[in-house]
Every structure is written in C-alpha cells, then in structure tokens.
Amino acid sequence: xxxxxxxxxxxxxxxxxxxxxxxxxxxxxxxxxxxxxxxxxxxxxxxxxxxxxxxxxxxxxxxxxxxxxxxxxxxxxxxxxxxxxxxxxxxxxxxxxxxxxxxxxxxxxxxxxxxxxxxxxxxxxxxxxxxxxxxxxxxxxxxxxxxxxxxxxxxxxxxxxxxxxxxxxxxxxxxxxxxxxxxxxxxxxxxxxxxxxxxxxxxxxxxxxxxxxxxxxxxxxxxxxxxxxxxxxxxxxxxxxxxxxxxxxxxxxxxxxxxxxxxxxxxxxxxxxxxxxxxxxxxxxxxxxxxxxxxxxxxxxxxxxxxxxxxxxxxxxxxxxxxxxxxxxxxxxxxxxxxxxxxxxxxxxxxxxxxxxxxxxxxxxxxxxxxxxxxxxxxxxxxxxxxxxxxxxxxxxxxxxxxxxxxxxxxxxxxxxxxxxxxxxxxxxxxxxxxxxxxxxxxxxxxxxxxxxxxxxxxxxxxxxxxxxxxxxxxxxxxxxxxxxxxxxxxxxxxxxxxxxxx
Amino acid sequence: xxxxxxxxxxxxxxxxxxxxxxxxxxxxxxxxxxxxxxxxxxxxxxxxxxxxxxxxxxxxxxxxxxxxxxxxxxxxxxxxxxxxxxxxxxxxxxxxxxxxxxxxxxxxxxxxxxxxxxxxxxxxxxxxxxxxxxxxxxxxxxxxxxxxxxxxxxxxxxxxxxxxxxxxxxxxxxxxxxxxxxxxxxxxxxxxxxxxxxxxxxxxxxxxxxxxxxxxxxxxxxxxxxxxxxxxxxxxxxxxxxxxxxxxxxxxxxxxxxxxxxxxxxxxxxxxxxxxxxxxxxxxxxxxxxxxxxxxxxxxxxxxxxxxxxxxxxxxxxxxxxxxxxxxxxxxxxxxxxxxxxxxxxxxxxxxxxxxxxxxxxxxxxxxxxxxxxxxxxxxxxxxxxxxxxxxxxxxxxxxxxxxxxxx
Numbered sequence: 006x007x008x009x010x011x012x013x014x015x016x017x018x019x020x021x022x023x024x025x026x027x028x029x030x031x032x033x034x035x036x037x038x039x040x041x042x043x044x045x046x047x048x049x050x051x052x053x054x055x056x057x058x059x060x061x062x063x064x065x066x067x068x069x070x071x072x073x074x075x076x077x078x079x080x081x082x083x084x085x086x087x088x089x090x091x092x093x094x095x096x097x098x099x100x101x102x103x104x105x106x107x108x109x110x111x112x113x114x115x116x117x118x119x120x121x122x123x124x125x126x127x128x129x130x131x132x133x134x135x136x137x138x139x140x141x142x143x144x145x146x147x148x149x150x151x152x153x154x155x156x157x158x159x160x161x162x163x164x165x166x167x168x169x170x171x172x173x174x175x176x177x178x179x180x181x182x183x184x185x186x187x188x189x190x191x192x193x194x195x196x197x198x199x200x201x202x203x204x205x206x207x208x209x210x211x212x213x214x215x216x217x218x219x220x221x222x223x224x225x226x227x228x229x230x231x232x233x234x235x236x237x238x239x240x241x242x243x244x245x246x247x248x249x250x251x252x253x254x255x256x257x258x259x260x261x262x263x264x265x266x267x268x269x270x271x272x273x274x275x276x277x278x279x280x281x282x283x284x285x286x287x288x289x290x291x292x293x294x295x296x297x298x299x300x301x302x303x304x305x306x307x308x309x310x311x312x313x314x315x316x317x318x319x320x321x322x323x324x325x326x327x328x329x330x331x332x333x334x335x336x337x338x339x340x341x342x343x344x345x346x347x348x349x350x351x352x353x354x355x356x357x358x359x360x361x362x363x364x365x366x367x368x369x370x371x372x373x374x375x376x377x378x379x380x381x382x383x384x385x386x387x388x389x390x391x392x393x394x395x396x397x398x399x400x401x402x403x404x405x406x407x408x409x410x411x412x413x414x415x416x417x418x419x420x421x422x423x424x425x426x427x428x429x430x431x432x433x434x435x436x437x438x439x440x441x442x443x444x445x446x447x448x449x450x451x452x453x454x455x456x457x458x459x460x461x462x463x464x465x466x467x468x469x470x471x472x473x474x475x476x477x478x479x480x481x482x483x484x485x486x487x488x489x490x491x492x493x494x495x496x497x498x499x500x501x502x503x504x505x506x507x508x
Numbered sequence: 509x510x511x512x513x514x515x516x517x518x519x520x521x522x523x524x525x526x527x528x529x530x531x532x533x534x535x536x537x538x539x540x541x542x543x544x545x546x547x548x549x550x551x552x553x554x555x556x557x558x559x560x561x562x563x564x565x566x567x568x569x570x571x572x573x574x575x576x577x578x579x580x581x582x583x584x585x586x587x588x589x590x591x592x593x594x595x596x597x598x599x600x601x602x603x604x605x606x607x608x609x610x611x612x613x614x615x616x617x618x619x620x621x622x623x624x625x626x627x628x629x630x631x632x633x634x635x636x637x638x639x640x641x642x643x644x645x646x647x648x649x650x651x652x653x654x655x656x657x658x659x660x661x662x663x664x665x666x667x668x669x670x671x672x673x674x675x676x677x678x679x680x681x682x683x684x685x686x687x688x689x690x691x692x693x694x695x696x697x698x699x700x701x702x703x704x705x706x707x708x709x710x711x712x713x714x715x716x717x718x719x720x721x722x723x724x725x726x727x728x729x730x731x732x733x734x735x736x737x738x739x740x741x742x743x744x745x746x747x748x749x750x751x752x753x754x755x756x757x758x759x760x761x762x763x764x765x766x767x768x769x770x771x772x773x774x775x776x777x778x779x780x781x782x783x784x785x786x787x788x789x790x791x792x793x794x795x796x797x798x799x800x801x802x803x804x805x806x807x808x809x810x811x812x813x814x815x816x817x818x819x820x821x822x823x824x825x826x827x828x829x830x831x832x833x834x835x836x837x838x839x840x841x842x843x844x845x846x847x848x849x850x851x852x853x854x855x856x857x858x859x860x861x862x863x864x865x866x867x868x869x870x871x872x873x874x875x876x877x878x879x880x881x882x883x884x885x886x887x888x889x890x891x892x893x894x895x896x897x898x899x900x901x902x903x904x905x906x907x908x909x910x911x912x913x914x915x916x
Contacts, residue, residue, distance in 0.1 A: 031582065032579075033560050033578060036572055036578055128547075149543060424539075
C-alpha cells in the first residue's frame with residue numbers, strides 16, 4: 006500500500022509525540038480527510054490529500070506537532086468537523102493534517118458563572134444533550150448543528166440561525182486556548198479572565214483568532230456561554246404575493262424590537278419555485294404564493310406569548326398571510342435537515358440528475374437586497390445557460406446582526422451542481438461566477454461572506470478589494486505570527502505576505 | 509436518474525467494476541451532500557472519532573474507487589468499523605427529506621455488507637472473521653465464545669432439556685446460536701412463556717446458524733447455503749410460521765431470506781417480543797410476581813433502528829409489577845449500541861467493549877440497578893461492562909418469565 010511522501014524522521018517524530026495509534030499514513034485515512042462539502046471536480050481530489058493525518062488528544066501534542074512542522078517547514082492543517090463551505094479544512098498544500106475529533110471532552114460545566122469549557126472536537130448537539138440536565142444550553146445553531154464541531158465554529162467565526170436572540174459564535178465563545186503557528190499555547194479572550202465576557206484591557210485579540218480559517222493556529226480548548234433553556238419557542242411563516250412586499254415585511258418584523266426574536270428569514274420567488282418543484286417535504290403552497298418569510302421567537306413563556314401576538318400582527322399588517330401551524334412549526338423544526346438539500350436537481354429540459362448543493366453567501370444591507378438578488382440570479386442564469394449542470398435553487402436572506410437583527414442580512418444563493426460532470430471548463434466557469442457574485446456584493450457595500458468564510462477559489466480574489474487596508478494588516482499579522490507560512494498555507498491569498506517579503 | 513457506465517480506470521477487477529456500477533449514484537448522493545449528520549449518531553464513530561470509519565467515508569470510497577483514487581485494498585479494513593445498527597440511515601437528511609421525492613433512502617448497511625462481500629470475493633479477508641466463518645461452516649453453528657454447551661448439532665437443542673418440546677410442527681421456534689449455546693436462559697424463558705400461554709410450537713430437526721452473521725461479514729455464499737438448509741428443514745418439518753427470539757435473526761429472515769428466495773419464501777416470521785406482548789394484552793400471560801428492581805431498557809438496534817420496533821418491549825416492562833422503569837426514548841437511543849453486531853466484537857473486541865461501557869454508563873446516570881435488553885447478542889458485552897458498574901443485565905424474556913412465576 007502506498008503510504009505517504011513524508012520522510013521517515015518526520016513520521017518517527019510524529020509517532021513519538023502522538024503514539025503510533027494516532028498517526029495515520031494509509032491512503033483511505035488521507036483521502037477521506039481531503040474534502041469538505043463544497044463541490045469540487047472529483048477528478049482533482051488527489052490534489053488536496055494530506056501526507057499524514059494525526060489525531061491528537063492534548064494541546065501539548067498539537068503544540069509539538071506544530072513545532073515539528075516549523076522545523077521541517079511542512080504545512081500543518083487543522084480539521085474539526087470538516088463541514089465548512091470555504092475549504093478551511095482542505096489541505097491545499099498537503100502536509101500534516103491535525104484532526105481534532107478525538108479532543109471532544111467536556112472539561113467543566115460552571116453553573117455559577119454560566120460557562121462550559123470543552124475541547125474543540127465536540128459537536129453542539131452532543132454538548133447540548135449533556136447540558137440539558139442542568140437546564141442550560143449552548144445556543145450556537147448553524148444549519149450544520151448536528152455535525153459541525155466547536156473548533157471549526159471558532160476557525161470560521163460562524164453564524165447561528167438564532168443569532169438575533171443569542172448571538173453568533175463570536176458572541177458565544179468567551180475565551181479559548183489556541184496553539185499559535187510557531188507552537189506556543191496561547192489563552193485568548195476578551196481581556197485576560199477566562200470567563201470574562203467584556204473587557205477593555207489591551208488589544209481585543211479574541212476576534213483576531215476567530216474566523217481565520219485555521220491560518221493563525223489550532224484551537225485546543227474553549228470556554229463557552231451558557232444560556233437558560235428557553236421555556237417557549239414560537240415560529241411563524243407568512244406568504245406573500247410578491248417579493249417586494251415580503252422584503253418590506255421582513256424589515257417590519259426585524260425592526261419590531263422584540264428581544265426574543267431569534268431571526269427572520271426571507272425566501273425569494275426562485276426559492277419558493279424550487280421547493281414547489283423538487284421538494285415534496287415542503288408543504289406545497291398555492292401558485293399565488295411568490296415569497297415566504299419565516300420568523301422564530303425564543304424565551305420565557307411570559308415573554309414569548311405576547312411577543313408572538315405582536316409578531317403575527319406585524320406580519321399580517323405588512324402584507325403577509327399566516328401559513329398555519331403545520332408549516333410554521335414543522336418547517337422550522339426541520340431547519341437543520343433542510344440544510345442538506347442535495348440529491349437532485351434539473352437540467353434545462355427538466356431532466357432530473359443527481360446534484361450537489363452549494364451556497365454562496367454574503368452580508369448585505371437590507372436596502373441593497375433586491376438589487377443584489379437580481380444581479381446574482383442573472384449571474385447564475387448566464388452560468389447555467391452555458392453549462393446546464395448548474396441549477397438555480399433560489400435565495401434566502403436571514404437577519405444577520407446579533408441582538409440587533411435589522412440592518413444587514415446574510416443572503417445566500419443556492420446552486421445545484423452536477424459534480425460528477427464537473428470538468429475543468431465548467432469548474433472555471435463556476436469559479437468565475439463566484440468571483441462575479443462576490444463583485445456584486447462588494448460593489449453594493451456588502452461583505453463577501455457572513456457565514457462561511459471567503460477563501461475558496463473565485464471569491465477570494467475579491468477579498469483584498471473588500472478589505473482594502475485591512476488586508477495589508479492581515480498579511481503583516483500573518484507574517485509576524487507564522488514566519489515560515491506553515492499554518493494552513495494557501496488560504497486567503499496570504500502567501501502574498503511572504504512574496505512581498507522576498508521581493 | 510442519469511446512468512452511465514462505471515469507468516473504473518485503475519485496473520479494478522470485474523467484481524469491483526460491477527460493484528461500483530451498482531453503487532455509484534447512491535454513493536454520490538451522500539458524497540454530494542457531505543454534511544455528515546450521521547457522524548455524531550454513529551456509535552462506532554463516537555468511540556474512534558476516525559473520519560475513515562464514518563458512513564460518509566463508506567460512500568465516498570465508492571466515488572474514489574470509480575475515479576481510481578483508491579483501491580479495494582486501501583479501504584476494506586475500514587468497513588470493519590460498523591455494527592450495521594442503521595442509525596446513520598435514520599439520521600441521513602437524504603432519507604429524512606429530499607429523498608422523499610424519489611423514494612430514495614440511504615442504505616449504508618447494505619453498502620457495508622456489499623463492500624465486505626466484495627472484499628471476501630476478491631480474496632481480502634479479515635483474519636478473525638475468516639476463522640469465525642470457517643468454524644461456523646464446520647460446526648453448523650457459530651463458534652460462540654466461552655460457550656456453556658459444546659457448539660455442535662448434537663447439542664443445539666440442549667437448552668430445551670426437560671421442557672418437553674416437540675420437533676417440527678406448523679410453528680417452529682428458531683433459537684439463535686448465542687442463546688442456544690451461551691445464554692440458554694433466554695430461550696428457556698421464551699419457551700416457558702409460550703407454553704404457559706398455550707402457543708403450540710416445535711423445534712427444528714437440524715438447526716444451523718441463520719447465516720445472517722456470515723452475510724454481515726461478507727461470506728455471502730456461505731450465508732446462502734445456511735439459509736437453504738434452514739428453509740429446507742422448515743419445509744420438512746411442515747412449518748408455516750417461524751418464531752424468532754433474536755433481533756439479528758429477525759433481520760435475516762425478513763430481509764435476507766426474501767431476497768434469496770423471492771416469492772417462494774412464504775413463511776410468516778414472528779418476533780417473539782411482539783408475540784408475547786400480544787399474549788400479555790390478551791391476558792394469556794399474567795405477570796404477578798413483583799420484580800423489585802429499578803430498570804431501564806436498551807433499545808436493540810435491529811429492532812429500534814432497523815425495524816422501528818420499540819413499543820412492545822416497553823409495554824412489557826410497564827406491565828411488570830414492582831419494577832420501576834426509567835425509560836429513555838427510542839430516538840435518543842439511535843446513538844446507543846452495545847457494539848455486538850455485524851462482527852465488530854469478533855474483529856475489534858476492544859471497540860465492542862468500549863461501546864458497551866459507554867452504553868452502560870448512560871444507563872448508570874439514571875441511577876438504576878438493572879439494564880434490560882431484547883437482544884441476546886448485546887447481553888454479553890453489556891453484562892461484562894455492567895459488572896464493572898454494578899448494573900445487572902437481563903433479557904426482557906428472562907425478567908418477564910420471572911414475573912410470570914417461572915424459574916429459568
């Protein structure tokens with residue numbers, strides 16, 4: 006069996022650090038850690054296969070592996086759930102893949118100061134199963150809630166479906182321990198106290214070490230927020246005769262000022278059409294329904310009951326029609342399973358083919374949503390005209406701000422891709438479409454990603470344009486913290502930091 | 509869905525080409541999603557945390573085989589890491605939602621069985637499985653570890669000593685190998701309860717292993733031979749109805765045998781747990797002896813996850829006087845497993861022990877003294893871990909017989 010390109014001394018040292026049981030060189034172990042769910046031409050799979058996989062069990066082991074990577078100048082790539090959509094966990098330059106899934110213990114539940122401290126390989130659903138007995142929960146609720154892991158949520162600075170009420174990963178992660186690209190173990194928080202939520206001491210480094218897609222280190226422990234399990238949940242879905250009414254109604258609902266409002270979700274007419282066409286689980290709506298808005302409230306019953314009445318009033322007064330309890334409760338309850346809308350799509354002639362789901366996301370202000378939407382659909386239409394293996398599955402817009410869900414929106418366009426047929430030409434067309442989508446976002450004053458990160462081919466080209474001078478600071482920081490460029494190299498155009506150094 | 513011939517391209521054998529052709533689209537349906545909802549519910553993944561053991565990898569490997577990136581040799585060993593409990597299929601969004609449209613259902617268990625069969629047919633054996641199946645073939649029954657009774661056809665009915673059970677008849681009780689040679693109290697309990705309720709039944713003339721374990725480990729030809737033997741024995745005995753006390757056998761008789769024999773397979777397969785629950789409802793069995801225990805129920809994977817049977821065992825437990833029953837719902841138990849299934853305990857006994865330890869630990873959190881199962885194969889590893897954690901493990905039929913006033 007072919008194993009790996011790494012030299013024997015590296016493997017010997019890794020075995021010394023981790024033990025032979027936690028160092029994998031077999032082809033299956035490596036190929037199965039090359040991908041994330043984002044579509045990719047399957048014939049190019051071997052381009053991103055790591056040379057060796059390690060499964061550490063402690064921060065000290067991770068630190069030793071990173072130091073070794075520096076000694077040998079080998080890429081080192083962190084991987085948690087590998088459910089991200091921007092290739093953060095993909096080893097673009099091969100090297101040592103650090104899979105943190107074995108580090109999945111709960112280290113401390115502190116019911117006095119309301120924190121839980123965990124290792125990075127734990128999943129939120131599993132964590133909440135354990136927390137239930139204490140009447141608390143960790144409310145980070147991405148679409149990937151049943152499968153993504155805390156370490157990846159920090160590396161992505163991910164977005165939560167109920168973030169309007171509870172905040173997103175950056176609001177919920179209080180502090181963490183991270184192994185820096187040079188192997189030092191650092192405690193990062195809002196100030197120095199591990200369980201302090203707000204500090205004004207020193208630089209605020211917590212945000213710096215979140216959302217870097219593994220380019221600034223590997224999280225080995227995290228202290229997270231605990232909130233009371235909500236007594237009451239209320240969800241309401243409204244339908245509309247046209248997009249514009251739904252868009253205005255979304256604003257009315259989001260601006261309601263209800264503190265229990267977890268989020269507002271706008272389905273555009275492409276999305277409703279797609280669901281009606283190809284998703285039997287979606288309760289069919291009459292043809293006059295062109296757009297849908299979903300809302301959800303969480304909190305104590307004393308708060309949620311009156312808030313629900315008010316929410317319904319606003320929805321109806323702004324042109325919505327209540328879709329009934331079945332779809333309101335059922336569709337909201339199934340929101341995580343809906344995340345995976347893969348399996349099939351259609352060619353232009355209506356022929357059903359197996360398709361992979363991909364989603365391009367952005368943060369866009371409310372006022373810009375209609376224009377961005379039109380331009381994005383036009384981009385995908387041009388793409389699928391030339392390459393019928395792409396299918397427009399419509400758009401969502403979700404309230405984006407934590408606790409202030411009214412100014413900006415996470416908007417996404419879902420595109421079905423017949424990945425089995427993806428050749429180099431259609432892949433290049435897809436990458437260009439992603440670039441065009443990102444360009445529209447930036448032109449309208451948005452941000453290329455609210456949720457996934459922006460380091461895949463295509464959109465990443467626009468990151469310097471979006472960030473301007475901030476990108477230069479990013480490069481300086483990267484070079485200062487990772488002088489040899491070993492930590493997840495090839496992401497976010499950060500190689501440029503080193504090119505400038507040599508020139 | 510569009511079909512196209514498998515390309516292979518890396519010099520795979522004809523068997524692999526055929527396999528890839530059959531599974532490529534199903535595998536792609538998982539690969540294209542790649543979201544891995546299955547991972548955290550998979551009992552084996554919860555222990556190994558090794559992505560190569562995930563149902564996602566089991567599917568992705570087919571795509572990699574087709575593309576020529578991996579070979580059967582690269583992946584065969586990974587497929588040991590599955591108890592065929594079916595949790596991943598239940599949790600798969602493709603099964604839950606989008607699959608509705610085309611009646612698609614993720615079939616990881618079938619894929620694992622097919623991949624194991626492909627390995628065996630291609631000459632790739634896992635040593636402990638090979639030995640196990642050789643002995644099964646030689647003895648007619650599984651080489652049950654640490655057997656109480658010598659495994660042989662001569663002793664296959666020893667468990668029934670003194671019960672005066674006939675051989676043959678319209679209704680035949682099929683006794684699992686583990687029950688016949690190791691945990692004999694289970695079939696004795698079943699026989700006593702059925703006799704008491706006036707259910708007429710006999711035993712087989714020559715009962716071989718059901719063949720299910722061989723099929724699960726990839727020894728398909730052997731499994732088929734055993735099935736043919738047993739069906740011939742049933743016919744010779746004049747049987748029309750087969751009573752099954754073990755969930756693994758129940759899967760074999762309701763899924764494998766109909767596949768082997770098609771419409772010719774016209775036997776009624778009756779799960780004993782469901783039958784005795786019915787007898788209890790009808791008042792033909794009365795539970796009067798109090799059982800002074802605090803118990804929880806371990807949902808047998810093959811009943812709960814594979815067959816959706818979780819009510820009957822709970823109904824029986826609630827009917828036992830004196831018993832304090834602390835239930836954990838059957839959906840939570842999707843992620844539980846003893847680790848005894850599909851040969852894991854033969855090839856990776858360390859993993860089976862750890863799965864069982866975690867299962868018993870979950871039970872211990874409920875502050876109980878008794879863990880009740882309805883799967884005889886689970887009871888040995890659970891019992892071993894139970895002893896460490898001061899929890900006794902019983903079969904539901906043992907407890908029921910005791911409450912009905914029998915000594916087993």
